[in-house]
Every structure is written in C-alpha cells, then in structure tokens.
Amino acid sequence: MIRKAVWGGAALACVVGSSALYAQSESTIVTVVKVTGETWFKRMEEGVKEFDSNTPSIAASQTGPAKADAAQQQRLIEDLVAKKVTAIAVVPMDPSSLEGVFKRAMDRGIKVITHEADTQKNTLADIEAFDNKAFGARLNERMAKCMGESGKWTSFVGSLGSLTHVQWADGGAENAKKYSNMTLVDAKNESFNDANNAYQKAKEILRKHPDIKGFQGGSAIDVIGIGRAVEEAGLQDKTCVVGLGLPQDSGKYLESGAVDGIGFWDPKDAGIVMNKVAQLVVEGKPITDGMNLGVKGYEKVSVKKGAGAGVIITGEAWVDVDKSNYKQYPF
Amino acid sequence: MEVLVKRAFSDGQLNFLVGVNILVLACAAVLTGADFLDPYNLQSMASQIPELGLLAIGVMLAMISGNGGIDLSGIALANLSAVVAGLLVPGLVAPDEAPQLYAVVFCAVALTVGLLGGLLNSVLIAIVGLTPILCTLGTQLLFTGMAVALTNGSGVRIDGAGFLETLGYENILNVPWSFALFAVIALAIGAWMRFSPNGVRLFLMGTNARAAQYAGVPRIRMLMMVYTISGVLASVAGIVIAARTSSAKWDYGSSYVLIAILIVVMAGVRPEGGYGRMICLVLSATALQILSSTFNFLDISNFFRDCAWGLLLLLFLASSRIDLRMFWSQAPHKGGTATRPPL
16 A cells, blocks of 8 residues: 555655646636647747737647547546636637537636637637638639639649538639630649649549649649649640648749649738637627738728628638748648 | 445456546546536436447347357447438338337337347357357448448438437436436346346356256257347347437448447456446446547547557556566465355
C-alpha cells in the first residue's frame, strides 16, 4: 500500500506539478479548433494571440484536441462550459455532434460562436470566410484570364458529397458562361481528397483532351495532383491550373509554373474575426449587415439568418496567391 | 471488528484508486479554485463518464475471461447501433407525435444491433475459435464500414425526444441520468461477477482455462455470454452518446478504444485474465475523468494529457511489479502470496 501511495504520488506530482496556476480575468474567450498542431490551426492561433494582445480587457486563448475526434472536441467543450468561460469560438469537427453541448453552454449563459458550420442550430453567430459560389467564380475568373478566355477546361471536387466543393465548381461553371469560347468538359472530377487520385484523373483528362487549357481545383490537394500531371506532360506553359490550395504545399508547383494560382482564406484572419464577433456578442452590441469587423476581407460582411436562432456572417476574405507572393504565407 | 477493518483495507489497488481520486480532486480544487467543486462541474464530469465506462466494462469482462480476451469493437458497435436506430426509427414512429414510444423503439433497435454485433463476436471467438484481439479488430472495421456505408460518411441527426432527452440532459437527485444508468449497470454486473455461479465460473476460467474445463465450466457458453454482454453494453453506450450529442456518426470517439483499455488496466484488471473488480473500474474511470477535466480547466495542452496518461499507465504497471519496501525497510515480507485481495 505504501509503495502504491508513493508511486501514485510520483505520478500526480509529475502531472499536476507541471501545470501553472492561472489567473482569471474579467472575460475569457476560448477558441476551440478541430485539432491542435496542424499548420492551418497554428496559423489561426497567431490570430487569436494577436487579438489577445490587442484587447487587454479580454483573455483570449486557443485550444483543441490532440486527435481529430469529434468526441474529444465535445469533451473539451463540456469542460469549458463547466469552467464557465465567457464565450467559446468553435471550428466544429462535426457540427451535429456538438448541438447538445452548445445548447447546454447557451443555457448556462455562455456565448457560442462557430466557424465553417453554416448548418449549426445552437450558435449565436457562424462565420464564413466567403460566399462559396462567389469564391468559385473568383477562381474561375483567374483561370479564364490566364487561358485567354477561350479553350477547354474542367473542374475537380474532393467528392460530390462535399457541399462546398460542389458549390465552387458550380460557381465556376456559371462564371465561365460569360465567355462563349470556353467549353467545360468532364466537369466535377472526384479526387477523394487524395493527391494521387487527382494526379491519375488529371492524366486521364490530358490523354482524352490533349488540347485542354484550364483546370479548376476543388479540394486543397487537387492542385498538387493536377500540377504533377501537368509537369510530367511538360504542359506548364500551355495549361492554367487554379484552385483552392495552401501556399507551402503548392509552392513547388507555383515555382515551376505547373500551378498558376491558388486561393484560400487566411485562418489567422478567421481567428481574429471569431474573437471580434464573440466580443461584440459579449458586449451586447448588434451585428448588422454591411458592418466593418476591422479585418481585411471582413470590412463589409453580409449577415443573414442561420439554421437556428443565430446569424451567418459572410465575408469576402479570399486571398489570391501566385508565384510572386506565396512566400508571405507560412502555412 | 479489527478483522473487518483490515479486510476492508486489504485491497491495495482499491486503496490506491480511492487515494488517487481524492488527491486529484484536492489538487484540482487547489489549482483551479472553487469553480472545480461547483455542482455543475461535478455533474458535467459525471455525465462524461458513462460512454467510456460502459465500453470499459465490456473490455474488462473480456479480459477477465482470459486467453488474451479483449474487445476492441466497442465504440464501433456503439456508433453502428446509434446510426441504425437513428436512420430506421424516425420512419417507424414520429418523434413529435409519440416521443416516449419513439424513445422506446429507438433503444430497442439500438440494443438489438448491439446484441447481434455481440453475438457475431462471440460466435467468432467462442465457436470458430478466433483470437479475440484479431477478431474484434476485424469486427471493429466491419461495424465502422457498415456505419459509413449506411450514412455515406455524414452524421445522422437524432431527435432527443421522450426519455432520450431526460437521459441526455436531466438529473435525478442532482445526479445526471446517464451516470445513474451507468452506476446501476456497473452495480448489476459487479454483483453478477461476484455472487452468481456464472460470475465465479468466469474468474475460474480466466485463472486457469484447463483446470476450469476439467471442473466442468462450459467454456463456449461463458465466452458467448461475455462477448454478447459486451456488445449490448456497447449499444447502451451508443444510446447514451446519441442522447447527449443528438447525433450519431461513424467516427465518433475514435480515440475511445485505447482510453477504455487504459481505464481497465488502471483498475488493476489482470491482462492475463482471472482478476478484476468493478469498484476499481468505476474509480479508475472517475480518476481519469477528473484528471482530464483538470487539464481543461488549467488550459493545459491536450498533447500533454496523452503524455500524462501514458506516464500514469506505466507507473501503474510498474507499481505492481516493483516493491519499493525493499529499499527502505528490512522488515521480513510475510508470505507474499497473501497480498492477493479477495474477489
């Protein structure tokens, strides 16, 4: 029994001893991401930290589960609700599995803000970086300019089940109708979020349509797979590849010219905006259509009713990146 | 009297777990302030225990049965039963019109799926003779795959109507219903293990399978019972998850398999079989939950939590192997074998 007590004491000393005492300030806003440690969410944390240091009245921090598991995220939020933080800003793994805990949070007077969850019912405000159709049109417009507004083009999606990807492809197709010389062939190829699948599909398309001039990517890895196929075929200068992508991952193909441009939204800005909106809600200030949230791309947000009692706030926060400026974004 | 007191404190593992619970709670209260002992937080922690606790009971039963027994398919079966019930039942009973009937049918369907899944495991292990770890790994993939195929990978929204809402959100005598349900199940299975003839046979079989066979313990029937109970418990966990999250999804709780095993090992259940106590399992689950909530209160990185759990597990395992008394006391050990606590 003594030895057990000693071992147990040792274990607890290691575990609890390494935790620091914390001081609670007036308002606390905790940002909960899908998983800690991913580049995307590290970039978001930069935004949360920036907000924290610019806003002395509020203690803002970011946390998230070590594994991308909806259950772990839910337990984490459950504890934050018990701790009674002032507001939580969540990027849900799976919006539906968090409805229960969000309801409990709001019953307890905690303000709930979400990001990338426009189907969420129990939230006060959901923040979307942009309107998906408009983002698709934007990508397509860049591709159209690159290919001289004429020729064959095709679009990729992660899967037909990914609503946002399909909206981007449709938005692109709508935009391309402006140009009578552009023809869409074999639209919405599914890459299943796998760069290798995207590569195989792109190779097939290059064989079937040797004169193809444009590719519009959907999933963030589509441009990587397409870029590889284009590079192998030596068509860097004859094709235009534009799609969602991350600067660091796509950098190699941007350099070689196989990928001509990528678009994305900056998670750092999304982190700041989530906290700003949380602050507005905590202070009881209204969020109105067309208001300026003071972050680039969110200067004139559109506000409409969400799935539940809350609102959906949509910005125009896409970032256009090409060979010249991708190095500015370290993620 | 003295004998009774001695008997009550004779289980080192139990004393240890009680001590750990008190110590963690005390540390948490000191470090995070009075908020931690707020009734809301105690209820919140209690309501987080059942999902994992029910899965851990299944793993414990499988482990006690010996011969490398384990059940890895628990959370997959829990998700599958909630998914099947969530897809099927709204078509049979409208949750708005007959909420109680809806909840009853929901539970019946989920439990049936759990029973069938448990039977599949038990047939494969007891009759076909597959190794439990490989068999349940296979069925885990099968159950997960079925849940993905049924839903195309997206979540199923579940109406928390009738007593499902009570189970997910309400308290009885200040105790969350889900925790009360878990406590009743743990008590029932604990009593079954300790007092029923089958419970005694289970321990005998786990201690020495061959001797048990010669003593007339029906091995196949016992194994079938263990894995079927485990399957049904998984579906109860599925119902609790569905009630608390109002949804069911194939990949919910993908980290639960390992945490359930951690709870079981921390409870002192012998991985070789033949020993394990329900009270220790419950205390092990509560200790882990309090520790986990403490980390969230203190805003400690979740990576550190994994590291801390691994450390805790190793120390628990080491504590049963290394005898520290050797280092500071020359007192003679008495017997050594008498340290095994009663069942």
